[in-house]
Amino acid sequence: MRVEELLAAARAGLDRLGPAEAAAARDGGGLLVDIRYAALRERDGTIPGALVVERNELEWRLDPACEHRAPEATGHDLRVVVVCDEGYASSLAAVSLRGLGLHRATDLAGGFQAWRAAGLPVTPPPGPLP
Template sequence: MNGSSERAEPGAATDVITTLLEHARGLITRYPPAAAAEAMRRGALLVDLRPTEYRWRFGEVPGAIAVSRHVLEWRLDVTSEHRLKELRPGDRDQEIVLMCNEGYTSSLAAHQVMAQLGLTRVADVAGGFVAWQAAGLPTVSRLTR
């Protein structure tokens, strides 16, 4: 582009992040919100990756565990002393469902932690918290507690 204000035509080429996202989603399980709720009833851990501000502003899913994205690997490493207390030590097959606001960060994170930590059952919520709430599934507001 040589410093000009020209821009590529939309759809002319797929950007790198779109390719990475499509690749990740092809390798993970993506649950619609109702299926994610059912997975929780079966014992899966729902991990909410959204920033604290989003949880305060828009609400939370009862029973979800809030984990900042920047420490996710430490909290999901089943061999680490820093793992979530809800994780069974050494159990790489425990089901974990990640949720972000709209289902993008969670897809990338699910693929990444599976590959890096050897976890076998990491999924995400398609559409994230926005879709969960739109489906009428339970949420709680910190403002009304």
């Protein structure tokens, strides 16, 4: 199987959200999870209220049954919207979370770049130190 096929299979099982839908999910008690690596967050900023968890820690931090979970990982019914830079890695990550029983996990189509292009709030990156 090629990565494109893996991605298509992952997305076939997700109800992916657009930027406005992701914002509404967050406002309705859902959890946006930013899995971008630090250099991208430092370059582009972050989504206000999003939990930042780099991809390599995602399953440990979001599994409600794991002792290393984030406080925001409140249960298997939590609506989780995974955000990467452009909406590719987030699809695979959302499927992984579903494998842990987070049955409402999905991702943001177009990722952070789509969020920003839609004019939704972004916390700018910190400026250079004085």
